[in-house]
Amino acid sequence: MTNIDVELVDVTKRFGDFEAVKNISLQIQQGEFFSLLGPSGCGKTTNLRMIAGFELPSEGEIYLKGQPVGQLPPFKRNVNTVFQNYALFPHMTIADNVGFGLEMKKLPKAEVKQRVNDTLELVRLPNLGERKPRQLSGGQQQRVALARALVNRPDVLLLDEPLSALDLKLRKAMQLELKELQNKLGITFIFVTHDQEEAMTMSDRIAVMDHGVVLQVGTPTEIYENPATRFVADFIGETNFLPCTVVGCDNGIATVRLGEIAQINAACDAQLPAGQEATVIIRPEKINIHPTRPDDATADTIFAGKVAESVYIGTDTRFAVTLADNATVNVRHQNVSVDDPLTHVRAGDTVYLSWQSAAARVLTA
Amino acid sequence: MAVQQQVQRGPAARAQSQTHPPRKAGSRLLTWGNRLLWANMIFSFVFLYLPIVVLVAFSFNDSRLAARWSGFTLKWYGLMFTSEAVLTAFWNSLVVAVVSTVISTILGTMTAIGMERFRFPFRKTYDGILYLPVIVPDIVMGVSLLAFFALALDVINSSFNLTGDSTLRAGLGTVIIAHVAFNISFVAIVVRTSLRDFNKALEEAAMDLGANEWTTFRRVTLPLIMPGILGGALLAFTLSLDDFVITFFTTGPGATTLPIEVFGRIRRAIGPDINAISTVMLVMSIGLVVLSQILQRRSSN
Structure with missing residues (x-):
């Protein structure tokens, strides 16, 4: 059980009368690239936001490395998020954006600087530290968002449709780059997407969701070759x-x-x-x-x-x-x-x- | 008429005019529209700014009579700066504006954040009440504040046995409270607009990176809504500086603000000295607007 990084046990999230996530249980292995795949409104983002701590589950418990965290605020969880539209702080430089998490941990300035530079190099954005976010292209902002999360060495990296704002060619390149980065760092990635091809390209395992329910969890091959329901068969690839x-x-x-x-x-x-x-x-x-x-x-x-x-x-x-x-x-x-x-x-x-x-x-x- | 002429002119003329048939009527409309637009613009500018131009010009007029130009002078400005009544009123106005702006900006910003970020019982009702000072006529506000202060001061004085010199009376204190009361709404409205445009994902990102609520507010929310807060503060400052009606009802003896002083002088005679005071107030207001523009531009960079 020690190699399970994230576990959801019977998690339900209600917004008023609406059940966004219905009684979900998932186990995500350490170092796994795990995707939550489904159409918009299927509950995949709510699920991710509960792991991050932006939403608290109405029922059930979430475990990070075996510790219950379901009711903890985001700043007390060792997970970091790459947001859909990057959510870079517009009033701070790139270096300050990336260093924000380390600064919150009150690390010495020299170490912060060193790790910020290393991480910017890791995402292939050296020498841009003094710029402001809006002086960067979409692809560059994407990498900054990634660096800002990775610099904290989180147990789990959460990615909320991070590639959806990029054009097709850049998206394809970033898909491979993300996968490569994940292999190199060995950090667990939980990736939310509505793009089945994206999920197939990158994931070790995929959870297909619809209407707040997980329909199937499996490797891309299992899900494509052996879909559990008509919805899964229809959503992934083309089927008669x-x-x-x-x-x-x-x-x-x-x-x-x-x-x-x-x-x-x-x-x-x-x-x-x-x-x-x-x-x-x-x-x-x-x-x-x-x-x-x-x-x-x-x-x-x-x-x-x-x-x-x-x-x-x-x-x-x-x-x-x-x-x-x-x-x-x-x-x-x-x-x-x-x-x-x-x-x-x-x-x-x-x-x-x-x-x-x-x-x-x-x-x- | 036009159709008849066309028929008489024969096929060639008709073919020619058919290539641009609606052009003539259309362009005529356009010219008329253009002229009206210009006339409207000139009229609006004259209507808005001519009185101000006259005011500024006549503050340099070397004649006691308001309606006759008899040469350039700066003596009214000199007179103004040597008049103790004007200087005191000016100082009072400044104190009231600064203090009420600071208080109402803090309270208004807090109100805006509360209204925008939290859900609580009677929120909608409170929302409506918040806008009241903006729509309630000044005179109603003034009278109600007068009644309120009369009662409140009476209660305080009698319950603490304050007599003689220690009696609490209406004065700058009551004026400041009154100005805070109406300024909170204006500040809250301006700050709320900037909070509504605020991307909440930024706050989530800060918390995700380990900042608690207070640090998130201080490092992310506050710097980003600062232009809104400054805008609200400057609005509050100008509203406070030129308020007459509410100040008139809530002030007491010895606490004269500039608008009240001007009003007192006008009742005696409209002299060039008033034009000079008004011009100074005008320059200050313009200066504040320019300052707010500069501050907002700097913060957006």
Whole structure:
């Protein structure tokens, strides 16, 4: 248990009648890059603000390094925050901004100066100490905000959508830089974002939230390949949803009926009762598309369909294929070969779709 | 008329005029609009500033009669600075303005922070009451303060058995209290505006970095709302300096402020000496405005 940095136990936060966070329990390991991912208003920022101490939980307890801190004010917690719009003090120089936390700890002036310079160098902003925040670009302000938090050597660094104000190219560069910095320092990062790609790029583990509830916690691969709910599947990446009825379920493989079309097999986590209404999900890139009926021994699910639309976007071609019962399936076909017969497929043509039954999953939530 | 002419002029003329048909009427409107705008501006400036120009000019007039120019002189200014009554009134005004500004700025800033940052019962009611001194007519305020002070002084004097020289009377003290009473509202309103624009994340950032509430206020909040506080203080100072009505009702014998002194002199005769006093007050007010601008610009840098 000693290597758990942050633990939330049954934490609930209410604002009046509104429950922003509902009974959340999380364990975040020491040195982990942990993301809270979800749409705006899902409670991820409230969660972060409770760990920082800006909001106090209505119920439950928060532990930092095993110590309960739920009701402590922010200045008594060894965590630091990088704010969404940086929140740099406009009336202080960059050096004073970065040194503020150390000054509060009443460290000797020489040490403060040394550590401020070291940290500014760490975020690659040397020689800017005498400037004021508004003389810096957005990307530079971002680095100052990072330096101001890191200089205190916190147990945990909290980041509240810190990259959302940057342009795409800078954001991509900062994502890698943040990850690199975290590896180097070994500090636990808790990162709030609504950008699934950002979360996937950087995180060791992700907690997907919606309406104040944590729907799933897992590595990026687990969350993408094995989403726990329809919401997770839909929020992260692109997915086809096919309504179905469970026929039977045995040892992680369910047999389901897809409307009037067919009976297929798909992976499932829990034992599902026969007759239950459910959803089969399958990612567009996991479907193979063929101009003629394939002779594919590994693909045990094969459907015929009519192309409703095909969009060529360079690296791959996206097809929308209408199946027999009017369900539309999106397919992503990688343009690997030079003379691919699928490039000649037009709307209205008949094609065949196939996939491995393990690539499809049955979800009930 | 215009349409008829167009028809008579034939196809060529029509084609030409069709390329800019609304232009003529539009530009005529524009010129008229422009002229009206200019006229409005000139009229406003004359209306606002001509009396002041006349006042300043005639303070240099070498004639007792207000309406006739008979040469340049500085004697009224000299007379003013040698008149003990004027100097005393001037000094009283300054004392009242400085003391009431300091007190009302502190109380008003505290009120603004309380109103803006805390939730408490009857907050809305208190909010309404806070704005009352701004909208209540001065005369009502003056009369009510007069009644209040009469009662309060009477209660204090009788309960502490104050008689003779130690009796508490209306004077500069009551004037200062009255000025504080109406200035708190003005300061609070100005400071609240700057608190409302204040980015609360800055306070959270300070606390996140280990500053407690008081240090956060002193190091982050206060420096950033300082322009608002200074603005409120200068407003309070000018309001106090030129208040007549409320001062008139709350002052006592021997505690004459400059506006009261001016009023007393005018009742006898409008002389150039009053023009000189008014000009000095005008210059002071302008100086304060300029000073506040400089201070605000410096703090925003």
